[in-house]
Amino acid sequence: MTEKELKELLHSMSLQEKLGEMTQMAPNFFGTSDSVDLTGPMKAMNLKPEDVAYLGSTLNAFGAEKLIAMQKEHMERQPHHIPLIFMADVIHGLKTIYPVPLAMGCSFDTGLMEESAAMAARESAATGIHLTFSPMADLVRDPRWGRVTESPGEDPLLNARMTAATVKGYQGDDISAPDRIASCFKHFGGYGASEGGRDYNTVDVSDGVLREYYLTAYKAAVDAGAAMAMTSFNTIDRVPATGNKKMFRKILREEWGFDGVAITDFDAVGELIPHGLAADGKDAAEYALKAGADIEMMSTNYLNHARELIEEGKVDLSLIDEAVWRILLLKNKLGLFENPFKGADPEKEKALHLCPEHLALARKAGSKCVVLLKNEENLLPLKKGVKVGLAGPFADSTSVLGGWAFADSSDRATLKSGLLEDGVEISAMAMTEELGSMQHGIMDVSDQTAELDALADCDVVIAAVGEHPDDTGESASKTILRLSHNQEKMLEKLHDMGKKVIAIVFSGRPLELRPVVPFCDAVVQAWFLGVEAGPAIADVLTGTVNPSARLSMSFPQTVGQIPVYYNHMNTGRPLEGPYHRFVSGYLDCPNEPLYPFGYGLSYSDYRYSGFTVRTVKNAEDGTLAEVSVDVENVSDVPGRETVQLYIRDVAASVVRPVKELKDFVQIDLGAHEKKTVVFKVTREMLSFWNNEAVVFEHGDFDLMAGHSSEEVLKERVAL
């Protein structure tokens, strides 16, 4: 449609039709025109049949045939034949489920991220979906929060790059293309800072911390052209995000120039009442409309109250027109006025879902996300001829997809089947009863450690441990991050039996592994890797793939340390060396995490040398210095190394973090190969928010390059 036609359409719509466009409902609210079932939740929402006919979008409806039929029926009923947008939570794949986002963060591989998102877009488009509620760009520091699994991790730069890559992967250059979908980034903003890691809880961070850490990845989504933004459930500076004018009107739209659609999270307008911002639904609608939330998800405050608000002069009709205009523009960009079914195609859907190409990518992605945390005496990769035993609740479990998986797992996904496929002979198995979930009140099973005697003849035991996937994701906050008692006992007993123990940890968050690491000779963080989890992990264990992933989130020593993250401030009494009184530390625990951000081992050994800094004068691109470092693979095993650049601004008008990741590159190094990596350090990288503006201040900077946030070479220079 031309802009003129679109404007005419807007002006010919009734107010009720406009409010329908601004309301999103789940598919169970859509009935045929004469058989709309006005009972149950619909009745409670005061939804009338004509309201249903006017709705503008729906969430989490799947299936090409079904969506084609729904669209046809809806367009017949809608007075102007305006098509629906089918939106869904495609978070890490639709049917071909690839690793959870936190695991993808650990790959540090933006190309892989983009490819996986493109794959998810292809499958989704064929099923009739037009838009996904992804990526979640929330920066996370608190593993008690179940939703850390949906985020790329704790670092603003890594999050921003992963977020941008995800948006590009879904959208490509043109969201009207039949194999592309639009992207909605979420949850704006700062949801990852929920107090105590408790979901939906208050967020109270300073403006500086919000801007420098938490907002960075959302901004990257905007710059990458994301079509939509979703509000978050939390308050920010005491105002819930869904009614927060500063966040949506000022920062998102005015400062960042976002011109896409803003949608609320699920019933978040209604939640303005228990938050204590709005007195009732009408008040809530007024706040959300004024803040600029264009679509209300799964509640009907706009439908039920906007007319009255306009008649009373509390809300200007122009606010409604502005919102509907943005929604119509999105429908037009998606090409829905020309082809309301877009990519929906039952044949294509069948051909694409779980097709070999997508499965191969999921397997490759999985192996790139596995983080090797410990590997004593090069126990891994598995050596030929050793007798391997397999134990633990994830040994043969299909519960390895992670949250937000609208797909079935298969026997192929299990660790056992992956090992068998890769030719590993399993001599015996024990303690494989599946782990219950905390959510369902059965965290542990009965003591089965006596079963371990079945492994007496094995040299090496692969112990597949972790948390149930239902214990991660939305509304899955925990205060205890240890493995279940039974699993801890299993690892200890295997160690006492004199076995070489390889722990494979399945989890959606960093767990507290300190109590069990001493019992393990090798520890592999396997996350939830999706439909090809088993083969992907087996590829790493057998050495078919050399692990290259790095932690995108610090692993705490103990829950009491949380939040523990690498890019913290220094304090006036920093702890250097062992703890003593009156410095900033703990009596009973180091300040450092168990495993820091950027950490991860490989079957290769890398040596860093030749670190030099060269200052650059008057470069047009703002380069102030070049950091050069030689990286040598001193082993016989070819590998991929992620070389990381960190900076520290030694003194500034607001204090700066002890380290900030500013760039990273991945290099492939053959056996005994050496490469030189050169990083540019630009003025922009050294600039910061001084509580009024982004500024650069001359002075001393520590420039650092290395293998992880803790292993770096450094030099101080005046810039």
Ligand code: NOJ
């Ligand atoms: C609530 C979640 O917070 C959000 O991430 C999701 O997209 C919506 N529900 C829709 O399912």
